[in-house]
Amino acid sequence: MAEVRVSYTPTEETTLLRNTAREFLSNRLPMATVREMMMTPDGFDRAVWEEMAELGWVGLAIPEEHGGAGYGTTELSVIFEEMGRMVTPGPFFATVGLAVPVILGLADEAQKSGLLPGIAAGEIIATVAAFEGSRDWGLENVETTATRDGDGWVLEGVKPHVLDGHLADLILVVARTDQGLAVFPVGAGADGLTVEQVDVLDPTRRQATVTLEGVRAAAPLGSGPAGDALPRALGVASALLACEQAGGAQRCLEMSTEYAKTRHQFGRPIGSFQAVKHRCAQMLVKVEHARSVAYHAVRVTEDPAEFAIAAPLAASVASESYVWAAGENIQIHGGIGFTWEHDAHLYLKRAKSSSLLLGDPRYHRRTLGDALGL
Amino acid sequence: MTDRDLDRVEGLISQLLEEHPPAETPETEFWGAQYDLGLAWVWHPEGEGGLGLPRRYQTVINRRLTEAGASIDNRARNVLGIGMGAGVLAAHGTPEQKQRWLRPMFTTEEIWCQMFSEPGAGSDVAGLATMAVKDGDEWVVNGQKVWTTLAHLAKWGMLVARTDPGVPKHQGLTYFVVDMESSGVEVRPLYQITGEAEFNEVFFNDARIPDANRIDAVGAGWRVALTTLMNERVAIGGNTVPRGSGRIAEAIDAWKRYGGGDPALRDELVRLWSEVEAARLTAIRADEMADAGIPGPEGSTGKLAWADNNKAVMSFTLELMGLDGTLFPGGYELIRPTEFENRPPQHGFLRTRANSIEGGTSEVMLNILAERVLGLPGDPRVDKDLPWKEVPRG
Numbered sequence A: 001m002a003e004v005r006v007s008y009t010p011t012e013e014t015t016l017l018r019n020t021a022r023e024f025l026s027n028r029l030p031m032a033t034v035r036e037m038m039m040t041p042d043g044f045d046r047a048v049w050e051e052m053a054e055l056g057w058v059g060l061a062i063p064e065e066h067g068g069a070g071y072g073t074t075e076l077s078v079i080f081e082e083m084g085r086m087v088t089p090g091p092f093f094a095t096v097g098l099a100v101p102v103i104l105g106l107a108d109e110a111q112k113s114g115l116l117p118g119i120a121a122g123e124i125i126a127t128v129a130a131f132e133g134s135r136d137w138g139l140e141n142v143e144t145t146a147t148r149d150g151d152g153w154v155l156e157g158v159k160p161h162v163l164d165g166h167l168a169d170l171i172l173v174v175a176r177t178d179q180g181l182a183v184f185p186v187g188a189g190a191d192g193l194t195v196e197q198v199d200v201l202d203p204t205r206r207q208a209t210v211t212l213e214g215v216r217a218a219a220p221l222g223s224g225p226a227g228d229a230l231p232r233a234l235g236v237a238s239a240l241l242a243c244e245q246a247g248g249a250q251r252c253l254e255m256s257t258e259y260a261k262t263r264h265q266f267g268r269p270i271g272s273f274q275a276v277k278h279r280c281a282q283m284l285v286k287v288e289h290a291r292s293v294a295y296h297a298v299r300v301t302e303d304p305a306e307f308a309i310a311a312p313l314a315a316s317v318a319s320e321s322y323v324w325a326a327g328e329n330i331q332i333h334g335g336i337g338f339t340w341e342h343d344a345h346l347y348l349k350r351a352k353s354s355s356l357l358l359g360d361p362r363y364h365r366r367t368l369g370d371a372l373g374l
Numbered sequence B: 001m002t003d004r005d006l007d008r009v010e011g012l013i014s015q016l017l018e019e020h021p022p023a024e025t026p027e028t029e030f031w032g033a034q035y036d037l038g039l040a041w042v043w044h045p046e047g048e049g050g051l052g053l054p055r056r057y058q059t060v061i062n063r064r065l066t067e068a069g070a071s072i073d074n075r076a077r078n079v080l081g082i083g084m085g086a087g088v089l090a091a092h093g094t095p096e097q098k099q100r101w102l103r104p105m106f107t108t109e110e111i112w113c114q115m116f117s118e119p120g121a122g123s124d125v126a127g128l129a130t131m132a133v134k135d136g137d138e139w140v141v142n143g144q145k146v147w148t149t150l151a152h153l154a155k156w157g158m159l160v161a162r163t164d165p166g167v168p169k170h171q172g173l174t175y176f177v178v179d180m181e182s183s184g185v186e187v188r189p190l191y192q193i194t195g196e197a198e199f200n201e202v203f204f205n206d207a208r209i210p211d212a213n214r215i216d217a218v219g220a221g222w223r224v225a226l227t228t229l230m231n232e233r234v235a236i237g238g239n240t241v242p243r244g245s246g247r248i249a250e251a252i253d254a255w256k257r258y259g260g261g262d263p264a265l266r267d268e269l270v271r272l273w274s275e276v277e278a279a280r281l282t283a284i285r286a287d288e289m290a291d292a293g294i295p296g297p298e299g300s301t302g303k304l305a306w307a308d309n310n311k312a313v314m315s316f317t318l319e320l321m322g323l324d325g326t327l328f329p330g331g332y333e334l335i336r337p338t339e340f341e342n343r344p345p346q347h348g349f350l351r352t353r354a355n356s357i358e359g360g361t362s363e364v365m366l367n368i369l370a371e372r373v374l375g376l377p378g379d380p381r382v383d384k385d386l387p388w389k390e391v392p393r394g
């Protein structure tokens, strides 16, 4: 298999984006604010969304002709990594990580011009309603149907796990047509559409159940079946999510290391006990590995053969690293790490839930095994 | 960084291949010519086997030479010399020492070994007890080394010895290059769990080393030893290898022969493949960062991950093989190995157990990562400031 080499060195753009993101997130969305937000009914503040759009983050990877900044997933991934460090709440992943790649991957030019500028401007929060069966990440058993009706379509079905569905102005609904799965843009106010928030493990990333009862829709993205473009777009989403996961894992390592240096027991910092110190070192290894696979994946999205390997690799490795690091972080903190008051649990919840959103590690390994021809 | 450097390297490679066609040139002659053109250690200065260019050009060189059918086997054959000795000479050697040793090291005409470990000093190698006493222009050495890989084939040995027992352990060490053929140096085989003897015990009985073979200052041995160990860990875990190569290839072969499509085995196989690939990408990223002058933690994790992955992969490979995994083709012969490639997986299963011991144990690597990279406090050290001769041993 030919080897695809890409550069991982930070560029002027990525460095600038990282610095801006770190500064904005620590000033505008510090942990205290995150904790307040996660206790509000919506779990988010729309004013923050507008600020993120003004910073250019929402449209970062949207082409310039559609109102965005025209950068690629490499640049965008920096924002995800930084948001992962701060368990930033809100629909950034649903909109920018999930819906935008689906639109970019599936829509025709007219649809892109219709949908993307509003998103880039921060006026439209979007999400994707894809999964139904709890372990049907391959979308093999989607039961939501789309039936032709005059020059439009009628959608029927239930989507129980729509990320930030309660905030979305635009929902991209994956439905079965007689020619296979297709993706239909549906506005939040559509007749027959009900959106109901559900209680979630990770209060910084919400979900809603979306019910479609005779919802009328126009042509699907690309005016036809989604084909391979949908799994590929979900691959882009997993690659971006992997960067978020790497950022979260990195923060767990930092928290553990800081605590291990300052907490004393038996007259010594606990970081001088090897049981603690070695755990931190192992976290370092896993964090670096998560980062490597995630950085690689977001850099090869344009190379289908390599990306078919890189995306599930990133998803499975980053998921497992983050869940493990978030668990170890609690252990290293002892009792305080188990309290509501400490931030450690936010990371555990984010880690576990992220590792199940687009496929669990075994699912991704199955995909990877297929790509490797094993 | 510029293309002109790359053009120059490419030009020299072409020249080498034209003037010394690999198919018709004896290996040592080819390697000599490679050294003379500065394509041996491309980051060394000109005249010392290099061109003063970034290390990444070596990847280009090695790839093109391999593609042209030239052997780069010298790196494996003289692993301690080329992998570590060269780095030591580059950093601490005098011009005369580099002139004398680098070229024949690269051509494998002179094999090197590393004599650090002793029966009483392994992880705590700075506690070593082999003594060197100055006698005119020479040093007289007495003591014992152990686990010395390749000592039976080596012309030169990198030796750390104690030259001042009256100061704390790190301060009283000096680094030498020993002629392994000189009198007073005795090498005896030590057999490993594979039944083979890659390594040896080395005994020094009034062995004499000229002072000209001392590396760096008297008492600076620890500093030089650290350079050696750093190079060793990069040589071991920091290599950027092709995807799917190394031990994981053995697991994939076994999967194809024995796996029968079992989904649980397949999941484990892909999980291990992913661990290996993550470590590989980390090594590539570390290389690139080091070249760009942004050294980060990604460079330090390779040795540890390499050891863990190798052990897990080979253990799993035997599981894939089922009952065939219980065989040991060829039996245990108690020999000096000459063949290092194409060994059966059962041999690999045993051999990889050493990966987390040789070149620094995994526990020691974790300490280093935690203390040097993360800045965690060190273990309490009872011996640190005591004169070496007052430290309890055993």
Ligand SMILES: Cc1cc2nc3c(=O)[nH]c(=O)nc-3n(C[C@H](O)[C@H](O)[C@H](O)COP(=O)(O)OP(=O)(O)OC[C@H]3O[C@@H](n4cnc5c(N)ncnc54)[C@H](O)[C@@H]3O)c2cc1C
Pocket: A274, B113, B114, B115, B116, B117, B119, B121, B122, B123, B124, B146, B147, B148, B149, B150, B199, B354, B357, B358, B359, B360, B361, B362, B363, B364, B367, B379
């Ligand atoms: C195949 C092979 C080839 C080798 N080749 C060479 C060679 O060419 N030249 C050479 O000089 N040496 C060589 N070695 C020696 C190797 O470097 C040592 O074996 C290694 O450093 C460990 O030392 P030791 O065997 O004395 O074990 P010890 O240091 O006694 O360690 C025993 C156990 O204690 C643990 N331990 C020790 N200190 C600590 C600590 N501070 N914290 C936590 N745990 C600790 C270790 O991790 C290990 O599990 C080779 C070894 C092998 C296996």
